[in-house]
Amino acid sequence: MGAPSIAIVGGGLVGASLALALQAGVRQRGWQVELIEPVAPGSDYQPSYDARSTALSQGTRRIYQRLGVWSAIALRAEPILDIHVSDRGRFGATRLSAADEGVPALGYVVENAWIGRCLWDALDAGTVRRHCPARVASIAVAEQGYRLTLEDDSVLEPSLTVLVDGGRSGLREQLGIPVRERPYGQTALIANVTPGRPHHGLAFERFTDDGPMALLPLAENRCALVWTRPEDDAARLAALDEAAFLAELQDTFGYRLGGFRQVGARHLYPLSLVEADEQVRSGLVVLGNAAHSLHPIAGQGYNLSLRDADVLAEELLAGERPPGELATLRRYLERQRFDQRLTVGFSDQVTRLFGDSGPGSILLRNLGLVGLDLLPPAKRWFARQAMGLGSR
Numbered sequence: 001m002g003a004p005s006i007a008i009v010g011g012g013l014v015g016a017s018l019a020l021a022l023q024a025g026v027r028q029r030g031w032q033v034e035l036i037e038p039v040a041p042g043s044d045y046q047p048s049y050d051a052r053s054t055a056l057s058q059g060t061r062r063i064y065q066r067l068g069v070w071s072a073i074a075l076r077a078e079p080i081l082d083i084h085v086s087d088r089g090r091f092g093a094t095r096l097s098a099a100d101e102g103v104p105a106l107g108y109v110v111e112n113a114w115i116g117r118c119l120w121d122a123l124d125a126g127t128v129r130r131h132c133p134a135r136v137a138s139i140a141v142a143e144q145g146y147r148l149t150l151e152d153d154s155v156l157e158p159s160l161t162v163l164v165d166g167g168r169s170g171l172r173e174q175l176g177i178p179v180r181e182r183p184y185g186q187t188a189l190i191a192n193v194t195p196g197r198p199h200h201g202l203a204f205e206r207f208t209d210d211g212p213m214a215l216l217p218l219a220e221n222r223c224a225l226v227w228t229r230p231e232d233d234a235a236r237l238a239a240l241d242e243a244a245f246l247a248e249l250q251d252t253f254g255y256r257l258g259g260f261r262q263v264g265a266r267h268l269y270p271l272s273l274v275e276a277d278e279q280v281r282s283g284l285v286v287l288g289n290a291a292h293s294l295h296p297i298a299g300q301g302y303n304l305s306l307r308d309a310d311v312l313a314e315e316l317l318a319g320e321r322p323p324g325e326l327a328t329l330r331r332y333l334e335r336q337r338f339d340q341r342l343t344v345g346f347s348d349q350v351t352r353l354f355g356d357s358g359p360g361s362i363l364l365r366n367l368g369l370v371g372l373d374l375l376p377p378a379k380r381w382f383a384r385q386a387m388g389l390g391s392r
């Protein structure tokens, strides 16, 4: 039998981060990491490192600092200095500020393509064997762990398989792992826009009757727009010409950032809360979006998955046990269970409360926003959740 190996199926944001978190410890132990990804970072159609941007929390920054990759990511990371949360056309509003929280920034907005490039550049080819472009076509139970058959018919039988192949994980389905899916009936329209005025690090979370909208500060005085609308309406907005789109955006958002000047490519993401019923089996972990996909408005999904990946790497490298052992994997899940429940619950409740246009919900959320402004401890709790630091 060869040295133990860990196969990471999917080299997106979460898979590549796990490879990086494992790299140093695995090298010491003489284990091998296999990273399998169909689309190289930098390709136009890379589904994880696409035109989107991600709001990285302070917790994420700390993990990346420890992994030695933050200085590269930071070159194109725009700090969020304040967040203005409001309900469009109603009285409730609150403002979260980095200065009040005693932190240099509430978070950092980075383009996914840049994060992907930094992560892949930091991988050591000797320890992390990249299979790219390569796709796992099928997964089946083997004598020990799982057998992975790649599209070129080559076969891997790792001690541990980590499925990080995204929210619509076909391999999770092949294993018969059920998911609980609750569609939000909304689609996120993503685009970068250029405002007329400098954003000064100010992020906006604005709740409208048709769905929430976030405008996050990006490098080069651009803003990353996440605009959630009912499906048909999102498709209509995506098809508008630039002037008509900017006019509707202006009408919904207002003039706090001046007149919008330009919009980049628009992309649509239908939204649902998806949670896998099983995350660990002997020789198997389901991670990232394959384990839980959240609504993007609270900016929590990736930050949570990175904490999962970090704790998984820590548990795998903690003892001398082989990587696929069920007790180790259960320990990982036990440690992350509370964080997962809290984060999934927080973003789901916020989304549902702010996405509901019934009079009771409108009153409740406006009172909530006013209450946050009047009650510093509540506001601090909210800010900590938003920064991805709540469960620590």
Ligand SMILES: Cc1cc2nc3c(=O)[nH]c(=O)nc-3n(C[C@H](O)[C@H](O)[C@H](O)COP(=O)(O)OP(=O)(O)OC[C@H]3O[C@@H](n4cnc5c(N)ncnc54)[C@H](O)[C@@H]3O)c2cc1C
Pocket (backbone or CB within 6 Å): 009, 010, 011, 012, 013, 014, 015, 036, 037, 038, 039, 046, 047, 048, 049, 052, 053, 054, 055, 056, 134, 135, 136, 137, 164, 165, 166, 167, 170, 171, 188, 190, 226, 269, 287, 288, 289, 290, 296, 298, 299, 300, 301, 302, 303, 304, 305
């Ligand atoms: C619009 C939007 C905005 C978001 N904004 C934020 C934010 O601001 N903050 C935040 O924390 N989170 C955010 N998220 C969530 C975040 O994008 C996800 O948490 C993250 O993309 C999950 O990464 P992943 O690697 O698990 O999955 P994915 O990004 O889906 O990557 C899966 C990878 O697996 C590969 N793959 C697929 N099938 C196979 C196969 N058979 N074999 C091998 N490889 C395969 C794919 O090519 C891909 O590279 C947002 C999500 C959306 C939709």
